[in-house]
Amino acid sequence: xxxxxxxxxxxxxxxxxxxxHELTSYxxxxxxxxxxxxxxxxxxxxxxxxxxxxxxxxxxxxxTALSFDSIQHIMRDVNxxxxxxxxxxxxxxxxxxxxxxxxxxxxxxGSFRTPRELLWWTGQGLLLLLMATxxxxxxxxxxxxxxxxxxxxxxxxxxxxxxxxxxxVWLRGDYTVGDATLSRFFALHYLxxxxxxxxxxxxxxxxxxxxxxxxxxxxxxxxxxxxFHPYFTAKDFYGLGVFLIVFSIFxxxxxxxxxxxxxxxxxxxxxxxxxxxxEWYFLPFYAILRSVPxxxxxxxxxxxxxxxxxxxxxxxxxxxxxxxxxxxIYRVQFYLFxxxxxxxxxxGYIPPTNQTLxxxxxxxxxxxxxFFLHPFISKAEERWMRARGLPPELLALFEKRPPREKxxxxxxxx
Amino acid sequence: MKKxxxxxxxCGDRRNFLIKLTSVVGGAGVAATCxxxxxxxxxxxxxxxxxxxxxxxxxxxxxxxxxxxxQGKPVFILRRTPxxxxxxxxxxxxxxxxxDSKRVQNPEWLVVIGVCTHMGCVPNKEGPGWVCHCHGSxxxxxxxVTRGPAPKNLEVPPYRFVAGNKIVIGKA
Numbered sequence: 001x002x003x004x005x006x007x008x009x010x011x012x013x014x015x016x017x018x019x020x021h022e023l024t025s026y027x028x029x030x031x032x033x034x035x036x037x038x039x040x041x042x043x044x045x046x047x048x049x050x051x052x053x054x055x056x057x058x059x060x061x062x063x064t065a066l067s068f069d070s071i072q073h074i075m076r077d078v079n080x081x082x083x084x085x086x087x088x089x090x091x092x093x094x095x096x097x098x099x100x101x102x103x104x105x106x107x108x109x110g111s112f113r114t115p116r117e118l119l120w121w122t123g124q125g126l127l128l129l130l131m132a133t134x135x136x137x138x139x140x141x142x143x144x145x146x147x148x149x150x151x152x153x154x155x156x157x158x159x160x161x162x163x164x165x166x167x168x169v170w171l172r173g174d175y176t177v178g179d180a181t182l183s184r185f186f187a188l189h190y191l192x193x194x195x196x197x198x199x200x201x202x203x204x205x206x207x208x209x210x211x212x213x214x215x216x217x218x219x220x221x222x223x224x225x226x227x228f229h230p231y232f233t234a235k236d237f238y239g240l241g242v243f244l245i246v247f248s249i250f251x252x253x254x255x256x257x258x259x260x261x262x263x264x265x266x267x268x269x270x271x272x273x274x275x276x277x278x279e280w281y282f283l284p285f286y287a288i289l290r291s292v293p294x295x296x297x298x299x300x301x302x303x304x305x306x307x308x309x310x311x312x313x314x315x316x317x318x319x320x321x322x323x324x325x326x327x328x329i330y331r332v333q334f335y336l337f338x339x340x341x342x343x344x345x346x347x348g349y350i351p352p353t354n355q356t357l358x359x360x361x362x363x364x365x366x367x368x369x370x371f372f373l374h375p376f377i378s379k380a381e382e383r384w385m386r387a388r389g390l391p392p393e394l395l396a397l398f399e400k401r402p403p404r405e406k407x408x409x410x411x412x413x414x
Numbered sequence: 415m416k417k418x419x420x421x422x423x424x425c426g427d428r429r430n431f432l433i434k435l436t437s438v439v440g441g442a443g444v445a446a447t448c449x450x451x452x453x454x455x456x457x458x459x460x461x462x463x464x465x466x467x468x469x470x471x472x473x474x475x476x477x478x479x480x481x482x483x484x485q486g487k488p489v490f491i492l493r494r495t496p497x498x499x500x501x502x503x504x505x506x507x508x509x510x511x512x513x514d515s516k517r518v519q520n521p522e523w524l525v526v527i528g529v530c531t532h533m534g535c536v537p538n539k540e541g542p543g544w545v546c547h548c549h550g551s552x553x554x555x556x557x558x559v560t561r562g563p564a565p566k567n568l569e570v571p572p573y574r575f576v577a578g579n580k581i582v583i584g585k586a
Binding site for chain 2: 148151152154155156169170171173174175176178180184269270271272273274275276290293294295298351352353
């Protein structure tokens with residue numbers, strides 16, 4: 001009977017062939033490490049956030065007079081409301097954590113390089129959507145941090161040329177962050193995850209067109225690919241189990257470690273808390289904003305700091321195949337960049353003083369320097385490595401690759 | 415027969431022209447349809463109605479400050495002592511120089527919007543002037559920025575004195 005149903009469907013809809021093409025015979029490099037789990041984990045967290053979010057929305061009230069209390073109502077009165085809320089608030093941090101690891105993997109293994117530029121850029125678009133969604137969601141509890149975070153970030157749009165002040169008022173629907181702002185942020189916070197689903201679909205189409213990269217950084221022969229299902233479904237679900245253990249520790253034992261204490265005070269437009277900090281995942285970018293003495297310059301630098309990653313396919317001039325594993329200078333650069341991000345995060349977290357301002361400015365220079373100098377560093381690295389002699393396997397690949405490589409698709413003549 | 419009576423070239427031009435015209439009109443229609451959606455996000459009438467606030471100044475002692483809400487924003491009203499007036503008049507401030515006399519209608523009363531011109535935080539009254547704890551900007555007793563990232567002095571709202579010790583903040 002099930003066979004007959006599937007046959008009936010297949011005559012009308014490409015069910016079996018779709019599953020075969022995308023899952024049971026989708027070729028996946030057999031050498032993928034656990035660093036390749038994080039895209040799947042991001043997808044899982046997206047589903048979790050949408051599920052918990054929809055159920056939270058059934059009890060939440062988007063009204064400045066009611067929203068703070070409705071969160072308390074969810075935490076105390078709603079059955080398992082505390083669990084839904086803590087899963088959602090922890091899920092936001094988890095989302096950024098897996099996305100940052102996913103991006104770090106892409107940078108380390110050079111997965112953004114030809115032919116995966118569009119895959120990388122669709123991912124960049126997803127990062128921006130995620131940031132916008134998280135930012136708008138953070139206003140909804142209507143605590144002090146919510147209010148002042150939204151105030152500071154909407155104020156950034158004052159840097160818009162000519163219409164700065166009007167743009168800010170338009171975004172807020174009021175002269176300050178108020179009831180109009182809260183309602184629209186709630187509406188958009190509900191909408192954006194569905195835009196993310198659409199963007200994820202585009203990301204997946206791009207992925208299934210160019211296929212996964214792998215730790216070797218070079219395209220494998222057909223014999224080294226194995227079907228995604230069951231091999232990588234099993235691997236992904238094992239990784240999911242490990243992820244859920246860590247996630248549960250936060251949800252059940254330390255959920256408040258990810259919530260600023262000041263957000264337990266209802267929003268007060270007349271009083272800014274002495275120390276306002278964004279959520280941890282925005283700290284490095286916030287530090288860059290604070291490091292530039294000029295307001296417009298700071299806003300531009302912060303916007304650019306997020307967008308810099310998309311320029312990587314152009315900035316990387318090295319023709320050495322493979323990722324950081326085979327490129328000693330790029331590897332050092334990668335780890336120094338991670339260290340720089342941590343320094344920026346720390347500077348963004350602590351209250352500003354003259355010393356931390358200086359540290360932040362140096363770290364900001366290093367941040368942008370590592371991008372802008374990358375064309376020269378990568379070219380120099382290529383020359384240095386060639387002078388030292390490439391391993392025969394790499395040399396063969398290198399010589400097959402002309403300076404301006406014409407992209408050829410699978411099945412076309414190379 | 416029909417093919418011969420209709421010139422293909424003319425027909426093509428005519429069709430292309432109509433397609434372009436239709437696209438332009440359609441595009442204009444789409445743009446016009448966007449207007450109500452975009453405009454709906456601007457402040458509504460009840461928000462605009464908060465545009466004025468009347469404040470009774472009696473009860474503010476010399477040297478004391480009161481914070482009142484205008485358009486949902488805090489407005490600092492500082493009753494300055496003769497020393498504070500003298501100190502404010504002695505310099506033109508820091509990075510955005512402006513004489514104190516241009517910032518007050520009556521030197522005794524300083525009225526400024528209590529929103530840091532950098533990122534919109536509310537500065538705290540500390541020592542002489544204000545300190546914004548978000549990013550460390552400092553303002554003097556005339557609301558002028560003396561150090562930190564704030565690009566401009568604290569804004570002076572439109573206000574007028576009415577009936578002796580009352581002011582109305584906002585455009586009349």
